Amino acid sequence: MSNNTFLGMPTLPVFGHGNLNATEPFPKAAHRELGNEQLRANLGHATHTIRDKRLKVVAELPDWEEMRNAGSAIKDATMANLPALLEQFEANFTARGGIIHWARDAQEANEIVTSLIRATGETEVVKVKSMATQEIGLNEYLEEQGIAAYETDLAELIVQLDHDKPSHILVPAIHKNRSQVREIFLREMPVVDPLLTDDPARLAEAARTHLRKKFLSAKVAVSGANFGLADTGTLTVVESEGNGRMCLTLPETLITVMGIEKLLPSWSDLEVFMQLLPRSSTGERMNPYTSLWTGVTPGDGPQNVHLVMLDNGRTAALADEYGRTALNCIRCSACMNVCPVYERTGGHAYGSTYPGPIGAILSPLMTGIKSEENNSLPYASSLCGACFDACPVKINIPEILVHLRGEDVDSKRAKIKVPTQMDLMMKGAEWAFSKGSHLALLEKGLPLGKLAAGRAKVIKKLPGIAAGWTESRDIPAPPSQSFRQWWAKDHTPETTAVPGLAGNYSTDNSPEGEQA
Amino acid sequence: MKIALFATCIVDAMYPRTAQATVSLLERLGHEVVFPSGQACCGQMHVNSGYFKEAHAVVANHVQAFDTDDYDVAVAPSGSCVASVKHQHEMVARRCGDAALEARAAKVGAKTYELSQLLTDVLGITNAADQLGSYFPHKVTYHPSCHGMRLLRLEDRQLNLLASVGGIEMVELPQADQCCGFGGTFSMKNADVSAAMNADKAANICGTGAELCSGGDASCLLHIGGGLSRQGREVGTLHFAEILASTLENPVTVTGDVKLAGSKR
Numbered sequence: 001m002s003n004n005t006f007l008g009m010p011t012l013p014v015f016g017h018g019n020l021n022a023t024e025p026f027p028k029a030a031h032r033e034l035g036n037e038q039l040r041a042n043l044g045h046a047t048h049t050i051r052d053k054r055l056k057v058v059a060e061l062p063d064w065e066e067m068r069n070a071g072s073a074i075k076d077a078t079m080a081n082l083p084a085l086l087e088q089f090e091a092n093f094t095a096r097g098g099i100i101h102w103a104r105d106a107q108e109a110n111e112i113v114t115s116l117i118r119a120t121g122e123t124e125v126v127k128v129k130s131m132a133t134q135e136i137g138l139n140e141y142l143e144e145q146g147i148a149a150y151e152t153d154l155a156e157l158i159v160q161l162d163h164d165k166p167s168h169i170l171v172p173a174i175h176k177n178r179s180q181v182r183e184i185f186l187r188e189m190p191v192v193d194p195l196l197t198d199d200p201a202r203l204a205e206a207a208r209t210h211l212r213k214k215f216l217s218a219k220v221a222v223s224g225a226n227f228g229l230a231d232t233g234t235l236t237v238v239e240s241e242g243n244g245r246m247c248l249t250l251p252e253t254l255i256t257v258m259g260i261e262k263l264l265p266s267w268s269d270l271e272v273f274m275q276l277l278p279r280s281s282t283g284e285r286m287n288p289y290t291s292l293w294t295g296v297t298p299g300d301g302p303q304n305v306h307l308v309m310l311d312n313g314r315t316a317a318l319a320d321e322y323g324r325t326a327l328n329c330i331r332c333s334a335c336m337n338v339c340p341v342y343e344r345t346g347g348h349a350y351g352s353t354y355p356g357p358i359g360a361i362l363s364p365l366m367t368g369i370k371s372e373e374n375n376s377l378p379y380a381s382s383l384c385g386a387c388f389d390a391c392p393v394k395i396n397i398p399e400i401l402v403h404l405r406g407e408d409v410d411s412k413r414a415k416i417k418v419p420t421q422m423d424l425m426m427k428g429a430e431w432a433f434s435k436g437s438h439l440a441l442l443e444k445g446l447p448l449g450k451l452a453a454g455r456a457k458v459i460k461k462l463p464g465i466a467a468g469w470t471e472s473r474d475i476p477a478p479p480s481q482s483f484r485q486w487w488a489k490d491h492t493p494e495t496t497a498v499p500g501l502a503g504n505y506s507t508d509n510s511p512e513g514e515q516a
Numbered sequence: 517m518k519i520a521l522f523a524t525c526i527v528d529a530m531y532p533r534t535a536q537a538t539v540s541l542l543e544r545l546g547h548e549v550v551f552p553s554g555q556a557c558c559g560q561m562h563v564n565s566g567y568f569k570e571a572h573a574v575v576a577n578h579v580q581a582f583d584t585d586d587y588d589v590a591v592a593p594s595g596s597c598v599a600s601v602k603h604q605h606e607m608v609a610r611r612c613g614d615a616a617l618e619a620r621a622a623k624v625g626a627k628t629y630e631l632s633q634l635l636t637d638v639l640g641i642t643n644a645a646d647q648l649g650s651y652f653p654h655k656v657t658y659h660p661s662c663h664g665m666r667l668l669r670l671e672d673r674q675l676n677l678l679a680s681v682g683g684i685e686m687v688e689l690p691q692a693d694q695c696c697g698f699g700g701t702f703s704m705k706n707a708d709v710s711a712a713m714n715a716d717k718a719a720n721i722c723g724t725g726a727e728l729c730s731g732g733d734a735s736c737l738l739h740i741g742g743g744l745s746r747q748g749r750e751v752g753t754l755h756f757a758e759i760l761a762s763t764l765e766n767p768v769t770v771t772g773d774v775k776l777a778g779s780k781r
């Protein structure tokens with residue numbers, strides 16, 4: 001522990017803070033994002049391209065399902081034994097010359113990183129793309145403290161130059177196309193060729209020129225980590241561009257921020273995850289750069305190696321027996337790439353650093369369901385299940401979404417309040433659906449619905465919470481008789497058994513054989 | 517075989533013909549169909565909306581209606597409702613601390629089948645034209661609903677049955693595995709996103725040139741059909757049970773002044 005003073009027991013659970021919140025209800029944010037045609041086009045193109053690539057490389061492995069099972073089992077075992085594994089990791093990391101700091105939440109983590117940078121006397125740091133530092137809002141915090149943090153991943157650089165927020169955990173600028181990127185570079189880079197085109201190779205070259213000086217002059221780097229291996233005290237960064245390798249090897253001081261759930265019990269577990277992760281994330285068999293470091297190697301690479309172990313609500317998520325497998329996430333982004341909701345709204349609609357299906361469960365699990373507008377996130381899914389099928393560690397995202405909806409409903413039950421339309425609808429449906437005789441009674445009203453639909457035989461407008469449905473969808477006229485009524489009155493095996501005697505399907509939805 | 521029909525609430529109240537078609541198919545094969553009259557709904561709407569407490573009574577009612585030795589297997593013309601019976605009922609009982617219901621729900625779930633599962637896996641139907649007399653001389657496309665596809669792993673059972681109907685011309689639906697955007701109360705709570713998904717589904721369906729889109733879930737077909745109807749499209753939707761039940765002597769009519777679920781004219 002960096003601080004041995006006992007401060008008393010915190011109030012449990014300790015929820016996460018920082019960039020983990022939807023700041024407006026998801027439907028409202030989604031409505032706005034849906035209106036952005038350029039965004040829709042960029043996202044549709046990008047997600048479908050990655051989807052196809054993933055399917056192709058996954059199909060190459062005959063043991064993909066076994067691999068997913070192994071990944072899931074290793075992560076389950078890690079979570080079940082997390083306290084002991086964290087101590088084992090700490091002992092090994094420390095023995096190799098690394099220094100560990102424990103951060104309860106975003107604020108503590110930001111303060112620790114700032115004090116470590118201050119101790120070096122530097123005011124500039126280079127950064128390896130990291131979700132943990134996005135989550136705690138490190139760049140913004142450092143800026144307030146007079147420290148400039150330069151993102152070195154190409155897409156992260158684009159987002160930073162544009163003063164925007166990432167909208168995807170792997171492809172943070174997925175919402176931008178290349179001509180938009182060109183405009184950002186021309187506008188924001190201090191030195192740039194005014195004849196820059198939107199050719200991807202030229203754009204990459206411009207970024208490379210822009211970053212080269214920073215790599216060579218930076219004395220401090222800040223990174224995240226994909227995995228921490230408990231049995232050796234090793235950290236891992238998996239990346240594509242080589243900017244990570246530069247940051248991890250050139251500076252004198254390396255500060256890594258890693259969530260406590262990123263551990264794997266042993267070095268050999270990497271075998272499984274190094275097959276699962278690249279195929280699931282970028283649709284590649286192997287990513288171009290995998291860096292592993294274990295403490296300090298005298299005379300080679302950073303000589304001051306720090307690790308900030310971040311809780312920020314992970315313990316709270318771990319305490320939720322129905323939700324804890326969300327912590328198994330390896331941030332591959334396969335779930336958002338296949339999600340029909342994400343595909344249409346983009347990542348910004350979710351508010352949190354973690355968008356898409358995994359974000360819709362992880363954010364409220366880490367902050368608590370009552371934090372800001374996070375209770376709207378579990379509803380941001382049609383429960384189609386594509387995310388669960390794509391998840392390399394088999395997180396049953398739809399089941400956890402439903403669990404969190406239950407948490408939301410129950411959290412509101414506790415308050416004395418006027419029931420919402422949804423509450424009333426559910427109450428009414430509970431009565432209707434808890435006895436066959438109740439439903440039968442209601443079905444006597446079907447002719448009224450048919451009457452309401454009128455001659456057009458469709459219902460075009462419904463009131464209240466159902467109004468959204470009839471904005472774009474008709475409802476057919478109900479039949480004059482339910483199946484139950486027909487069965488009781490008219491069914492005999494003979495009327496349906498023999499073709500030709502079964503009446504005909506000729507008027508509307510009403511049962512066959514009935515005079516509508 | 518004695519087969520208990522779980523009509524599902526939406527089919528019972530909105531699409532009785534789908535249940536009638538199911539009965540017709542099973543009786544045509546010489547089986548006895550019973551309709552447990554206590555049945556109402558699987559409770560999926562409550563569960564998926566987070567109302568577990570309210571779902572308890574609905575699940576208990578379903579289990580009460582179907583936990584009897586009076587039939588051999590139960591069948592429903594819906595992948596989604598069967599998935600709820602098989603995958604959600606025990607969970608609801610457990611969360612509500614009702615261990616007795618949990619055990620009975622497991623028993624009911626184990627003998628409940630989705631219609632194409634029953635026809636293919638239990639009743640051995642591989643050719644609808646030969647074995648059921650199915651005849652439907654129309655151009656049809658097919659949307660595999662999410663819960664049948666991903667929770668029940670129905671694979672191509674419904675599609676294969678449709679393809680074996682006499683006279684039918686099946687056309688492939690592009691991006692068929694994409695959700696139509698129904699999602700129960702999702703279509704109300706997130707109506708905009710749901711509508712955007714449905715619009716893409718409608719465009720894909722219309723692009724096939726099919727006369728109608730078939731599927732195995734009345735709820736998704738209501739959603740897709742409702743979108744097509746609002747757009748003024750000629751294409752309608754029809755449950756695969758009704759296509760299988762259609763014969764040369766007693767056809768399902770899809771032209772003239774006939775209105776199928778969701779079709780405009």
